[in-house]
Amino acid sequence: MKGSTISFLREELGWSQQTVVDWSNFLREIYLSWTKKNAKQIIGGDGLTVEIDETKIGRRKYNCGRVVDGQWVFGGICRETGDFFLVPVEDRSQETLLPIIEANIANGTRIISDCWKSYNGLKDANYSHMTVNHSVNFVDPETGANTQRIERLWRDLKENIPHYGRKTEHYQGYLARFTFLKRHPNHTSRFHAIFSAMGELFNPERDESTDTDNEKE
Template structure:
């Protein structure tokens, strides 16, 4: 079954059936090879490093192997027997897991319903293995965001900005005792957005992020946090709403409801347990990627392209 057949199943039968179709496809070596070659994860062909002959793919051992017979002096011709790993320099170059299991895990991770329990049940990985591959995937997604992201807003457009504390309460009650500050913004007209973890909410780091992610001439709406006071002289049309008194400014109609809703969506996609501050950029990159590509087939396709871009084969 072709990978494109997954898409209708996603809507007719639900997430589990569609991802299990992917699992069944990835049990077929030829399917794994075809998908990996089409997305640039492995080369479509490879020339022998000894005799420049076109190698054949040994799918059982995942190596390119030269079968050409070569005569050496008066000796009887023997096979060149040159070989090199298919994934050399690529995504699975140092992996000790099956290629099909890895690609299946990647497909599962690209959905909100991803859980350790599901992976343990379906492919038998340990928690440590799952954690390691989560880190590898987040690395790919972070690189993807750096490549595709562009400034938002512009003249005639409005961007709401805000900072939010992503934290948890001890015993789920009382004041927030630990967490990570995240600064972000969203364009009302295009729904394009950005989010960056920050150490402090001081003027300098926030202004530096705004200059990277927001076009000059944009109308920026924020609350009355003091770090935003100088946006008006930095090339932006700055409006504020004082949340001490109103959620919507009674005179200008300014509000930050859009970015507030975005924060709720971000927090729904965060891991429920075991969150680490140093992984927050990866958590945010995952949310950005999954928000950009809504269907499983699109996510899987673009993730494999991003994987190949970051870890190209070096054969």
């Protein structure tokens, strides 16, 4: 929860700091539950284009240099539909990224990326692959390939993650909240969706054994 939101809840609603923290933790649980049930989807397909990229959420140590402490996130967004996926990853190796690509992007999709070496394996998978060399330009002058949409998604993501007080164990929750808000841009439908997610999570008739099995998977 961003600092401005916390200030609003405390000043306008008269909530205590502890109440704000409790609600923040409660909503994080809601977002995580909703994401687990609804956010998984295969994006792209024949005739569609998906831009992929990685980013690191964090800040430079001691505000200098390029050493960044934080969490790597890998993602993709479909140009034609706006559908996207976000996955926290430990590293950017080919062994880590390719299985995520194959699990989230449909065969036959045209994929556009930068020239990061881990994407070289895409030429052997069932995708067409275009690249843009960001050390030279942002749009390939010959093919027009660019990753402007995924870059915009990264900007939106970082603007919606707390700049201070971030905790490593909450990164999955930050991504879940961002995904939920993106899927429900209209405030009225968002309000309804939150209460629907609450009802699903705290439904007394819910089969908890199914939830347990899903978590094991």
